Amino acid sequence: MDDILDAALKESKQKAVDEEKSIILDEMRERGKPIEMFAALDGSWGNLWTVDPFGLVGPVVVTVKAFIQTLWTLREESGTIWEWNRELPSSLRDQWINYHSNLPALNELNIHRYVLFPNSVEIELHLFPDASDIGYRTCAYLRSVSGQIKIALLTSKSRIAPLKKQSTPRLELCGALLSAEVYQRITASLQITFSTVFWTDSTTVINWLKATPSTWTTFVANRVSKIQYATQHCSWNNIAGLENPADVISRGCMASDLIYNKLWWKGPECPEWLQQESEHYPVNGQHCGPTDQSNAEQRKTAPISTTATTTFSIIRIGGRLGQSTRHEDFKHPILLPGSHYLSTLLLLSYHQKLLHAAAQLMINTILIRYWLLGGRAVARQIVHKCVICVSARPKLIEQFMSKLPTARVTAARPFSKVGIDFWGPIHVQPRHRRDAPIKTYVAVFVRFTTKVVHLENVANLTSDDWWPAVIYTLTRT
């Protein structure tokens, strides 16, 4: 998991960080500053993150995350940024010391490494996203059934809300996305089969997830589409806010309180429906109606695709088949530009429907309904690019060529070795125009070695007419 990789990376960088810390601490000692002011520099919370890659003590960690964010927003009375080497205000300093001194309580924490029953007959993963002004988070529980029911906290993840203020429903949606990401990581990591249920206390989020992403504004649409893709085989349900264990992270928690927090370790406790049969689950999220908050994120202007659909008009071919009894599409096919992507998809579907037909058959079939301008070239291209068609195309048998005869490859006097053929008949106009055209032939003498050609007129295909042509040729050469 990413956290483990992060932890490994942190370890490798630890040496460099330690050196940097010692330089800063030395400088502060020289200036006479109290070291507690920068207690964080002693690495206590850094180590906490390193040893908690699964977020099992998430509520404790999120408290310090929020504390650090407060430090970033700290301003002096004049409005300038609080310098890093200035002592903290007493309230924040006390807060940190209180938190820091409470951390050793975690040493009493015992967590079972094995989260299932050995022979579980039913395993479910339950994820609980949540959000507040501080940030958003999620926690995941594995519920295994083997006669008894066992609930175990598997992992949790939290993110601090950005300093740029977002509405609570939007943060809830970010929590849902974080939940979906955690679900993907769990699915990739665990080698067991389980069903998954998401529980959120935000009906707005459920409404957003039920609609197509293009209904909502860009911020919501982007996240909704990601969640819908990642959790397409899971169900989203609604629970009361107080039953949501992720609420423990939202409120933050001191180490000593977390150890005995039953809601955190065992899931919803009042009522304990997760520890009962699945019929007792509060499945009411499917019936959530649209809320004002969900409608507030509705796209003000219709998306381009919708506009295109509503204003799209179909152009059909005229022709002279108006009185035919055939169906409308046949009489007046729909005109489509061949180069458009839609036409390509259409041809592709016809290609597959016709069991990888050739371009001509595709065009002929598609013409019954559509008139593709320049579609033939696209059809050929589809056949040419189709892997199945290319691999199934039969190989043409080529003529096996024999070796050339000796006479063709041996040097000899011109026309000493020739091939002779006839070409014709051709009709020659006699000197007197009124006379009928004379039928005549041409003897073709081809020299074997250099393919030089000599043409000679022959009056007829008889040997009497042919011999003079031979003699005349030989004497000329």
Ligand SMILES: [Zn+2]
């Ligand atoms: Zn094909």
